[in-house]
Each structure stands twice: as structure tokens, then as C-alpha cells.
Amino acid sequence: xxxxxxLIVGLCVGSFLNVVIxxxxxxxxxxxxxxxxxxxGQSPPQxxxxxxxxxxxxxxxxxxxxRAWENVPIASWLALRGKCASCRAPISARYPLVELLGGALxxxxxxxxxxxxxxxxxxxxxx
Numbered sequence: 001x002x003x004x005x006x007l008i009v010g011l012c013v014g015s016f017l018n019v020v021i022x023x024x025x026x027x028x029x030x031x032x033x034x035x036x037x038x039x040x041g042q043s044p045p046q047x048x049x050x051x052x053x054x055x056x057x058x059x060x061x062x063x064x065x066x067r068a069w070e071n072v073p074i075a076s077w078l079a080l081r082g083k084c085a086s087c088r089a090p091i092s093a094r095y096p097l098v099e100l101l102g103g104a105l106x107x108x109x110x111x112x113x114x115x116x117x118x119x120x121x122x123x124x125x126x127x
Contacts, residue, residue: 006110007103011073014102018095023052061089073099 027050034044049055057066064086070076077096084091 002114003107003110006106010103010106011099012102013106014099015071015073017102018098019052019057021098023050027051059084059086059089062087073103 030047030050037044057071058064059066061084064084067085070080070085074096077091080091082091082093083089
């Protein structure tokens with residue numbers, strides 16, 4: 001059961017990393033533009049909130065808001081055949097690959113921890 005739990009957690013971490021990979025450069029660019037405007041004596045642009053949590057994820061082609069069932073790591077990409085549910089625009093294979101890499105690394109770490117965990121630290125072996 002432990003490797004399956006590690007896989008699920010790793011897939012979720014990979015999914016979150018996809019959000020960070022996509023949004024962090026945009027967040028940094030917005031901050032940079034605001035700082036440049038402030039330094040040049042202009043008023044900073046009043047953009048809507050944009051962070052890691054808000055707004056909800058959307059298709060870059062049509063703006064379709066991603067529903068919960070469309071956001072399940074790897075499974076949703078496969079079920080949607082790599083396309084947006086609304087406009088059928090292709091979704092990059094990078095998203096499931098990052099999720100799969102996160103899951104694989106989590107399973108590897110779980111296996112390494114179990115394989116090299118000193119027996120004297122495991123409560124099953126203590127008296």
C-alpha cells in the first residue's frame with residue numbers, strides 16, 4: 001500500500017509543479033512590470049489577482065475553466081485524449097510527463113526509504 005500512496009502524492013505534487021511552471025514566470029513578469037512602472041513614476045497596472053491559487057486553471061485557447069474531474073493527474077489527460085474538453089485544442093504532453101515524473105520520483109523515494117531504513121528504528125523490530 002505504501003508505494004501506491006507515494007504514487008498518488010507524487011502525482012499530486014507533479015500536478016502542482018505544473019501550475020508553478022506555468023504561472024511563476026507570469027507572476028514574476030507582472031511584478032517586474034509593476035516595479036518598472038513605479039520606478040518610472042507611472043502608476044502600476046491594475047491587473048486582476050494572479051497567483052498560484054487564483055484564478056482557477058483555464059484552457060489557454062478558449063478560456064474554458066478546468067473542472068475538478070478534468071484536473072485529475074494523468075487520468076484526465078488520457079480521458080480527454082490530450083485535448084481541451086471545450087474547444088478540443090491540444091494540451092501539451094508536458095503536463096502528464098511532469099505528473100508522471102513526480103509520481104515516479106515519489107515511488108522511488110518511498111522504495112529507497114523502506115529499503116535502507118535501519119531495522120533498529122522500525123517499531124516492528126523493537127522489543
